Amino acid sequence: MKTAVHLIDDRTPGGVMRMVSFLTSAPDPTCRHSVLDFQDWRRLYPSPDIIVSHLAVSWRNLPMLLAMRARFPRSRMIHVEHSYTQSFTALNVANRRRFFNLLRTSYSVFDSVICVSEAQATWMRSRSLVALHALETCNSIVDFTAFSNVPPAGSRPRRLGLIGRLDRQKGFDIAIKAFRRLEGLELELKIFGSGSEEHHLKQLAKGDTRIKFFGHSATSSDIYAQVDAVLMPSRWEAFGLVAAEAFAAGRPVLAANVDALKEPDRKGITLVPGCGAGIWAKGLKSFCEKQIKLTPMGRGDADAWKQKMLGKWRDNLAGNVISP
CATH class of the missing domain: 3.40.50.2000 (Glycogen Phosphorylase B;)
Incomplete structure (x- = not known):
């Protein structure tokens, strides 16, 4: 061998x-x-x-x-x-x-x-x-087989997730700033992960009770059960494993128009044509007002x-x- x-x-x-x-x-x-x-x-x-x-x-x-x-x-x-x-x-x-x-x-x-x-x-x-x-x-x-057990999400994104390392690369600061500009919508922003940017991100979110930090989770499928959609405002992304996981879990993704995230064969992704908080707030508002229905990948397909x-x-x- x-x-x-x-x-x-x-x-x-x-x-x-x-x-x-x-x-x-x-x-x-x-x-x-x-x-x-x-x-x-x-x-x-x-x-x-x-x-x-x-x-x-x-x-x-x-x-x-x-x-x-x-x-x-x-x-x-x-x-x-x-x-x-x-x-x-x-x-x-x-x-x-x-x-x-x-x-x-x-x-x-x-x-x-x-x-x-x-x-x-x-x-x-x-x-x-x-x-x-x-x-x-x-x-x-x-x-991806565990994602077949994730229950379907709501038809309109209300529980939004940021998933991954709390690092400058992932652009979570962009999403937090954009999210805080949205008013009048009953939204939640759940952040799963740990990393060097944690203190900075918590400062950006301070005072907004709709934003919650949950730390790192070893079981990814449990995370996707707690959100209706995933945000990926990455500054660069060689592949974007979270986007693939989200698709397997039947969760749509709002993502930055960079690197692998903009490949035409990526499924379940809506792109934001910029990295500023203003354009992300506009894209996020439109995203949350749409009816987006995806279903988790079947166990046979995942296997x-x-x-x-x-x-x-x-x-x-x-x-x-x-x-x-």
């Missing part, structure tokens, strides 16, 4: 850790999976057949990636890009030439780079960040999707995918 080691550099609860946990715990008759903190990579012995990076590549960890490549020349090395996108670069990178040099150099260490959305892959191709033969696309994955995506991920990790 082959061995695959998944390297991580951040165990903060969120989409990346949930996906890694699912991939490594799902029964796999062909491969034994494990998870290792990147700082402990030198403990790897014997050489694994497959090394999967779920890291945020940086100038700081580039020397270690090069050393790992030299130490394990026969291991298949794969990088899954969870972090960087076109919108991330536009908002956060001052010296783009230097940043793109970092990405090209880091990605060249690996046998393949997996993008988690087609939007991300299109951006990488446009910037020639990865050799075309080494670039693959495979959406993020978790087990079939899970098996299909697991198969695709395993083919990618094993190198069984033929690039176009």
Whole structure:
């Protein structure tokens, strides 16, 4: 049986850790999976057949990636890009030439780079960040079968949810400011998650009794049972696992027009063409006045999707995918 080691550099609860946990715990008759903190990579012995990076590549960890490549020349090395996108670069990178040099150099260490959305892959191709033969696309994955048990939502969104890390990336500050501008509608805003922006977000929400914080929940399906719709005002989003979960739970999504969230094949999403509180308030008001009826994904469909995506991920990790 082959061995695959998944390297991580951040165990903060969120989409990346949930996906890694699912991939490594799902029964796999062909491969034994494990998870290792990147700082402990030198403990790897014997050489694994497959090394999967779920890291945020940086100038700081580039020397270690090069050393790992030299130490394990026969291991298949794969990088899954969870972090960087076109919108991330536009908002956060001052010296783009230097940043793109970092990405090209880091990605060249690996046998393949997996993008988690087609939007991300299109951006990488446009910037020639990865050799075309080494670039693959495979959406993020978790087990959606539990969402089939979520009761249907009301036809008009009244209980709105913000779900995920309380981090600048997720744009929850935009949603709170927009929500506070809406009056005369019987709405609730429920915020599920934890993170560095918690104090700031609570200050923005202070005095509005319609806004409540519930902290992190280990059971995602329970969260979606408490809301009628989900807001995703993300500043950048490589995939947007919450949007996929919401669709599986039969919850419509109001989302920012960025990266993977604006892909035409994403279902159940209404886009807001901007990131200001004013345009979000306008979009939110219109969204809440509409009748939107979605039904949770059936258990059979969810299980079939899970098996299909697991198969695709395993083919990618094993190198069984033929690039176009």
